[in-house]
Amino acid sequence: MKRLYLTLWVLLVITTITSCRGNYEATKAAYEKAMEAAVERPTITPETPTDDAISEIQPMVSTSSATKERTETVKPLDNATIQAYSVVVGSFKQRTNANGMCDQLKEDGYNAFVAQNAHGMYRVIACTFATKEEAVAARKEIIKRYPANYVGNPWLLIQK
Numbered sequence: 001m002k003r004l005y006l007t008l009w010v011l012l013v014i015t016t017i018t019s020c021r022g023n024y025e026a027t028k029a030a031y032e033k034a035m036e037a038a039v040e041r042p043t044i045t046p047e048t049p050t051d052d053a054i055s056e057i058q059p060m061v062s063t064s065s066a067t068k069e070r071t072e073t074v075k076p077l078d079n080a081t082i083q084a085y086s087v088v089v090g091s092f093k094q095r096t097n098a099n100g101m102c103d104q105l106k107e108d109g110y111n112a113f114v115a116q117n118a119h120g121m122y123r124v125i126a127c128t129f130a131t132k133e134e135a136v137a138a139r140k141e142i143i144k145r146y147p148a149n150y151v152g153n154p155w156l157l158i159q160k
Contacts, residue, residue: 082159086126093121
């Protein structure tokens with residue numbers, strides 16, 4: 001009886017191993033066929049532009065004159081001095097994140113500092129000015145200098 005169970009168990013193991021082998025070979029064949037199809041794709045050559053086609057691509061720059069502004073009271077950390085108008089490039093819940101962005105701006109030559117508002121948010125201020133015109137000009141320069149995925153959309157902070 002033990003011999004019968006042992007024989008059945010061996011046959012079951014052999015059947016299981018050979019059935020998996022077939023799936024592996026089918027999968028491998030399908031993969032190789034897909035790779036050949038990817039290699040054999042025709043190359044598309046660009047058409048020569050006509051006279052009325054655009055010959056030079058210009059970077060897209062936002063020409064919006066509307067500057068996002070917010071009036072709030074913030075307390076500068078690290079003994080920084082804040083003036084009436086500031087350019088905020090980041091707002092974070094955690095001070096560590098704000099300090100990281102601030103350090104990068106300092107390396108790039110800005111007098112950046114971190115300030116905290118009444119709700120506990122940490123504002124990364126790139127620069128601060130006495131007049132609104134100077135702050136708007138600095139905001140435009142920051143937008144041109146940094147990609148949107150780094151500073152987002154800088155805004156003006158008007159200190160209460």
